[in-house]
Amino acid sequence: MAVLELETPVQAETRPAPRAQRRRLGGKAWQRWISPLALVVAWQVASSTGLLPTRLLAAPSTIAATAVELIQTGTLPTAIAVSLQRVLIGFAAGALSGVGLALISGLSRKGENAVDPIMQMLRALPFFGLIPLFILWFGIGETPKVLLVALAVSFPLYLNTFAGIRGVDGKLAEVARTLGLGRAQLIRHIVLPGALPQTLVGLRQSLGVAWLALIVAEQVNANAGLGYMINDAREFLRTDVIVVGLLVYSALGLLTDALVRLLERRALTWRREFLAR
C-alpha cells in the first residue's frame, strides 16, 4: 500500500520544509536509480555465475524473456483479465456496501445504532480467516474470491466515510441552516463534500487491501487468473513465471493507486490550491 498523501490542513502547515527538500532532490533524480539498478545487475551476475540457482530465483534476463513469452502466448493477458474482473466486481460490491452503510449510520443516530455496532464487531474479524468458511458456504468458484475482496474493501471505506461525515464542521451546518437549506440540500452541499477527503483516504486504503485479498483468495484455490498462474508455476519450479506474476500484481496495485490519486487531484482542487500556497 502506498503512503497516504492526503493531509489535513493542520498538518499541512508543517509541510513546506519537506516539500522544498524534495524539490532540491528533484534536480538529481537519477541518483535515486543507482542503487536499484546496481541491485538488478548484482542479481543478474549472481544468476549467471550460478551463485543464485534458478530453482530459487530466476535471472532478471530470464524473467524479462518469460514475460514477453507469456504476453505473446496470451497466458498473461488472460490471467490478468480474470483477476482484474474479480477485483473490479468485488471492489464495486464492497465500495457500494461500505459507502452505503456509512451513509446510513453517518446521517442518522438510528442508523448509527443499527449499523455501527455490527460493523465494529465484524471489523475485529480477521477476514482472511474466513476463507475456510467461505469455501464451505460458496464452494471454490468465483463467489468466495469476489466476496473476500468485497469484504476487505468495505471496511476501510465504511470507517473513513463514517468518520468523514461525522467530522464535518458543525459551523458549516449552521451556515446551511441560515441559508435556508433543507436536510437533503444540507447533505448534498455540506455533508457529502465535507466527507469526501476522508472517503478518498478510505478508497486508497481499500484498494490496497483489495489486491491483497485477491492474492490471498487466488492462492487458496483457483483454476484461472494470476494466482493460478503463480501456483501452477510453483509446481514446475518456474520461479521466472512466479516473479512475473508478482510484478504484475504490484504494477496493477500501483496503477489503481495512481487512479485514486488522479481522482483526489480532481475532486479536492479546493484544498490542493490551498496546500500549494
Place this chain on the structure above:
Amino acid sequence: MATRVPGPLTLQETPAPERQVVASVQGLTRRFGERTVLDRLDLEVARGEFIALLGRSGSGKSTLLRALAGLDGEAEGGLSVTGSVAVAFQEPRLVPWKRVHANITLGLAVPNPKENADAALAEVGLSERAGAWPLTLSGGEAQRASLARALVREPDLLLLDEPFSALDALTRITIHQLVLQLWSAHRPSVLLVTHDVDEALLLADRVLVLDAGRIAHESVISAERPRHRDHPDLTSLRTTLLSALGVSPEGTS
C-alpha cells in the same frame, strides 16, 4: 411568517403595525454550564431599524445573534422573529469546497441567482475573486464574501457579527457606505455587532451596550446621515458610550 425557533423558546404573535417589530426578545437567558451569559435580556428590533451592539469581548454578543438567527436551541425565554433572517458570522464561514460565487448563490431562491451573486460581489469589490476557492482568500476578502452572501438575500433582519473587523480603514469606509446604501434601498432591520464605537456612531439609529447579560445602555442617534465623525452630537455620545463600556475617553479622540 414566523421563523422556526427550536427548543424551549416560545413563539409570539406579530405585534401591532404602527411600530412594526421584526424581532422581539423577552427575558432571554442563556447559560453555558454554571455561567450565565445572557441574563433575562429584553430587546425589540423595529422594522427598518439599524442597531449597533457594543460590548466587551465575551459579553455575549455572538450568543445573542445566534439566538436571533434561530441557531440556539438551548436559550430560555421569549424570542420571536418575523420574516427572513440573514447572518454574516464572526468568522466568515465560507463553504470551502464551493467557489466564492457558489457560496453566494447557495440556497438563494431567486430567478437569477448568478446575476444577483455577481452584483453582490461587485458591490463588495470582489468581482475578480468570484471564481476563487475560499481557502485562497485573504481575511478581508473572505469577510467581504461572507457579507455579500448575507446581503444578497435581502432579508428582513440582517445580523452582522463584526463583519468589518478584518478590513483596512479604506475598504471599511467603502463597505460602510455600501451597507448604508443597501440599508436605505431595502430597509432591512440591521443588528450590527462591532467593537468600534465610531463605527456604531456613524451607522446606527440606536446603539446598545451589552453587559452582564443585559442591555446595560442604550443611545438613540438621530443625526442625519451621512454623518461626520466630528458632529457635536456624536462627540458627546462617544464619551457616553465609552464610559458605558468602562473606557475613559482620553486618548481615543
